[in-house]
Amino acid sequence: MKVGILTGGGDCAGLNAVIRAVVRKSEQFGYQVIGIRHGWAGLLTVDTIPLTWTDVHNIVNLGGTILHTTRTNPFSRKDGPAAVLANVKKLGLDALVAVGGEDTLRVAAKLAPMGLKVVGVPKTIDNDIVATDVTFGFDSAVNVTVEAIDRILTTGESHDRIMVVEVMGMEAGWLAAYAGVASGANLTLVPEEPFDLDDVASLLRKRHDQGATASVVVVGEGCRLRGYSLGDPAKVDEFGHIRQGGIAELLAREIEKRTKIESRAVVLGHVVRGGAPSAYDRILATRLAVAAVQAIKNGEFGVMVCLRANAITSVPLSEILDKTKNLDEETLSLVKDFCR
Numbered sequence: 001m002k003v004g005i006l007t008g009g010g011d012c013a014g015l016n017a018v019i020r021a022v023v024r025k026s027e028q029f030g031y032q033v034i035g036i037r038h039g040w041a042g043l044l045t046v047d048t049i050p051l052t053w054t055d056v057h058n059i060v061n062l063g064g065t066i067l068h069t070t071r072t073n074p075f076s077r078k079d080g081p082a083a084v085l086a087n088v089k090k091l092g093l094d095a096l097v098a099v100g101g102e103d104t105l106r107v108a109a110k111l112a113p114m115g116l117k118v119v120g121v122p123k124t125i126d127n128d129i130v131a132t133d134v135t136f137g138f139d140s141a142v143n144v145t146v147e148a149i150d151r152i153l154t155t156g157e158s159h160d161r162i163m164v165v166e167v168m169g170m171e172a173g174w175l176a177a178y179a180g181v182a183s184g185a186n187l188t189l190v191p192e193e194p195f196d197l198d199d200v201a202s203l204l205r206k207r208h209d210q211g212a213t214a215s216v217v218v219v220g221e222g223c224r225l226r227g228y229s230l231g232d233p234a235k236v237d238e239f240g241h242i243r244q245g246g247i248a249e250l251l252a253r254e255i256e257k258r259t260k261i262e263s264r265a266v267v268l269g270h271v272v273r274g275g276a277p278s279a280y281d282r283i284l285a286t287r288l289a290v291a292a293v294q295a296i297k298n299g300e301f302g303v304m305v306c307l308r309a310n311a312i313t314s315v316p317l318s319e320i321l322d323k324t325k326n327l328d329e330e331t332l333s334l335v336k337d338f339c340r
């Protein structure tokens with residue numbers, strides 16, 4: 001039995017923990033593992049490396065992915081899907097583990113009915129994949145974000161400033177919401193809840209009039225303001241996503257103008273995506289990897305392994321097609337109660 005594994009989309013902490021556990025569990029079953037490099041691109045060009053336990057030892061704590069990753073979409077190329085299937089055959093792969101976010105998993109979901117024997121493993125700092133309670137990478141990113149905000153607050157306090165902190169997450173506000181609530185941010189803005197610039201400014205003005213000397217505003221990169229265009233429409237990836245960014249700069253400028261309180265923007269960006277995974281993410285990644293290899297052993301393909309009510313299970317990959325998991329009501333009300 002020959003098992004391929006690839007990591008696609010934006011990296012996150014815990015990818016190497018999955019790779020390691022897939023290799024070790026596969027070897028227990030006597031399976032050979034082939035690493036596909038650079039995500040789906042590695043199956044368009046046949047870019048692979050063999051993986052044995054010596055290649056994956058001491059990487060459970062390592063950030064990033066030893067297989068590298070890209071945002072390659074075989075469906076954006078003429079004959080791309082056919083090339084992937086032909087190369088899987090050429091490599092003699094009996095099964096493929098695709099570790100990725102919604103884009104990578106959607107490619108897997110579309111290739112499964114075309115004959116690819118694939119098992120998906122969900123990852124992303126955005127935590128926006130439906131059918132799983134949480135994705136690995138998210139907990140690590142929340143922890144790094146909270147540590148950064150703790151630091152930003154002390155310098156903000158020293159200078160009596162408003163500090164606007166932009167965090168990743170695309171159109172989902174999970175990272176902003178969790179980091180905002182956990183760090184005690186004074187205001188947290190998420191893409192799921194449109195807001196008005198004047199309301200934001202008057203809320204902050206009021207806090208400072210009542211005696212606050214500094215404020216931290218956490219803002220999800222996917223937040224939009226009517227009348228302002230953000231992101232870079234010239235930079236669109238193969239899945240149609242516009243490169244995000246810019247909301248913190250805009251907010252800090254407009255808040256300062258309206259409140260007359262000195263304001264600064266901080267973009268945490270990739271800082272929170274890199275580095276070592278939290279213990280929680282290492283365990284979750286390992287549990288999911290074991291389930292993926294077990295699914296292969298059971299001949300269960302076209303599925304995504306996932307976490308539901310703290311149990312590892314699986315769902316058909318088709319369940320995640322064209323859906324994004326946005327903030328639930330409970331989290332939204334935590335944000336409203338504690339970050340306003």
Ligand code: F6P
Nearest residue numbers: 010124125126168169170244273
């Ligand atoms: O999807 C994960 C993510 O980190 C998003 O939160 C962010 O918008 C995007 O990737 C950034 O991607 P890149 O590293 O390709 O700029």
